Amino acid sequence: MANRVVADNVPVWEAEAVPSGGAGYPRLTTTVDADVCVIGLGGSGLSCIAELMRAGSRESRHIVGLDAGKVGSGAAGRNGGLLLAGTAAFYHDAVRLFGHARARRLYELTIEQIAAIARETPDAVRRTGSLRIASSDEEQVDCLAHLHALRADGFPGEPYAGPEGTGLLVPTDCAFDPLGRLRMLACRAADRGAQLFERSPVTDIGAGEVVTGAGRVRCERVVVAVDGRLSRILPELRPRARDARLQMLATAPTTEISVSRPVYARWGYDYRQQLDSGSLMLGGFRDAGGEEEWTDDSTPSNVVQTRLEAFLREGLGVRAPITHRWAATVSYSATGLPVLEEVRPGVVATGAYSGTGNVVGALCGRAAARLALGERAEMADLLAVTAD
Numbered sequence: 001m002a003n004r005v006v007a008d009n010v011p012v013w014e015a016e017a018v019p020s021g022g023a024g025y026p027r028l029t030t031t032v033d034a035d036v037c038v039i040g041l042g043g044s045g046l047s048c049i050a051e052l053m054r055a056g057s058r059e060s061r062h063i064v065g066l067d068a069g070k071v072g073s074g075a076a077g078r079n080g081g082l083l084l085a086g087t088a089a090f091y092h093d094a095v096r097l098f099g100h101a102r103a104r105r106l107y108e109l110t111i112e113q114i115a116a117i118a119r120e121t122p123d124a125v126r127r128t129g130s131l132r133i134a135s136s137d138e139e140q141v142d143c144l145a146h147l148h149a150l151r152a153d154g155f156p157g158e159p160y161a162g163p164e165g166t167g168l169l170v171p172t173d174c175a176f177d178p179l180g181r182l183r184m185l186a187c188r189a190a191d192r193g194a195q196l197f198e199r200s201p202v203t204d205i206g207a208g209e210v211v212t213g214a215g216r217v218r219c220e221r222v223v224v225a226v227d228g229r230l231s232r233i234l235p236e237l238r239p240r241a242r243d244a245r246l247q248m249l250a251t252a253p254t255t256e257i258s259v260s261r262p263v264y265a266r267w268g269y270d271y272r273q274q275l276d277s278g279s280l281m282l283g284g285f286r287d288a289g290g291e292e293e294w295t296d297d298s299t300p301s302n303v304v305q306t307r308l309e310a311f312l313r314e315g316l317g318v319r320a321p322i323t324h325r326w327a328a329t330v331s332y333s334a335t336g337l338p339v340l341e342e343v344r345p346g347v348v349a350t351g352a353y354s355g356t357g358n359v360v361g362a363l364c365g366r367a368a369a370r371l372a373l374g375e376r377a378e379m380a381d382l383l384a385v386t387a388d
């Protein structure tokens with residue numbers, strides 16, 4: 001890239017997704033009342049709202065959703081578009097780290113959630129399966145251990161050897177258009193009566209109210225469904241949720257390569273997929289940026305973008321021009337498991353998906369809705385227990 005960082009920082013999904021539909025949603029400039037106020041209109045916030053509306057069919061419930069930017073303007077609309085089962089840890093590692101029963105149930109729930117996402121927004125999802133490709137002999141051994149653990153518990157997985165390399169194939173994983181899905185979910189929520197506001201950054205969450213730059217929401221309960229910069233809204237989570245920058249690039253449509261299903265490699269650091277249009281998307285190399293990638297700055301950096309481009313040209317042999325470069329912020333937890341709990345009276349928080357929040361975030365968003373309604377949520381119970 002001749003040491004130049006593109007200025008626009010726009011994800012390829014803006015070119016792929018259905019248009020947002022007119023001017024979008026208004027800015028909050030007055031005081032409104034709500035039963036539940038959901039902060040964050042990404043995948044977890046909109047899944048939370050969908051669940052609240054579903055639960056609300058029995059009794060009328062007023063829901064307000066707020067976003068600092070636009071629907072999907074955080075990581076949720078700017079990511080790699082992989083829908084992978086499991087948590088951030090590979091399945092065999094999850095069994096070791098979190099206990100067998102807990103890891104197994106979490107994996108089951110994520111497989112079910114991928115199917116739910118595909119049912120909910122079929123136009124945004126491609127049922128492709130995914131490939132984990134080994135980058136070394138050591139990683140190939142780990143892929144076999146990963147595969148063995150999946151099969152031992154009856155989960156789908158097959159050994160893989162093909163043009164991408166060797167590793168394992170998980171047939172139930174999917175690829176999706178994250179921004180397109182979010183726009184569909186927002187539209188549906190608004191049609192069903194949720195009041196959505198964009199360009200309304202939350203500056204304070206007080207007793208019974210949420211304050212934005214120019215307005216406020218008087219509400220009984222609040223859900224904070226924000227992955228990147230979670231601890232800025234809720235500083236008490238700072239020790240548990242650390243911001244990180246993840247980066248990607250995309251090319252013009254190309255036939256130089258055919259990537260029929262999403263691939264993740266090098267211990268999950270690097271990932272790619274090719275869209276129906278032929279555009280190739282490549283993400284990763286966060287480790288190449290070192291400590292500087294632990295930041296809430298969502299601007300693409302030279303170091304990581306240069307590595308991505310080198311891999312595109314030299315590793316994959318693709319010469320197609322690069323059309324998009326972008327970055328976004330996520331949060332990592334120390335345990336690899338997300339935050340999902342009532343952090344203040346009446347305030348439920350979910351986030352810190354450690355780089356893999358498309359599926360777990362949707363699950364946690366729905367569970368956060370249940371917690372906000374004073375109900376139990378299996379996901380919250382699973383995340384709270386100690387390893388068996």
Ligand SMILES: Cc1cc2nc3c(=O)[nH]c(=O)nc-3n(C[C@H](O)[C@H](O)[C@H](O)COP(=O)(O)OP(=O)(O)OC[C@H]3O[C@@H](n4cnc5c(N)ncnc54)[C@H](O)[C@@H]3O)c2cc1C
Nearest residue numbers: 040042043044068074075076079080082202227228357358
């Ligand atoms: C480059 C990249 C690639 C990735 N690839 C994958 C992948 O392939 N598969 C996968 O599972 N995960 C992936 N992830 C992680 C995944 O994108 C995130 O974990 C997930 O999308 C988080 O969604 P969210 O709705 O919880 O939060 P976010 O999208 O982080 O936040 C939701 C919304 O909150 C809003 N917000 C923030 N602060 C405030 C405030 N103060 N007031 C009001 N609103 C606020 C933001 O504007 C945002 O729209 C990737 C992430 C990145 C950055």
